[in-house]
Amino acid sequence: MKMRYELRQRGRGLRKCRICGxxxxVIRSYKLYICRRCFRENAHNLGFDKLS
Ligand SMILES: [Zn+2]
Known part of the structure; x- marks a missing residue:
């Protein structure tokens, strides 16, 4: 659902969260491209549970 929305804003959608859009x-530091909220929710899945 969010994917289509991103495609419509290609120029400005570089820093969008790839999970919630x-x-x-949005955290780009680790090439995560996910927002802080999703980062906390998915930190354990990404192996960043140490930072939570
Ligand atoms: Zn997000």
């Missing part, structure tokens, strides 16, 4: 506080 949000553009708030």
């Amino acid at each position: 949000g553009s708030r506080a």
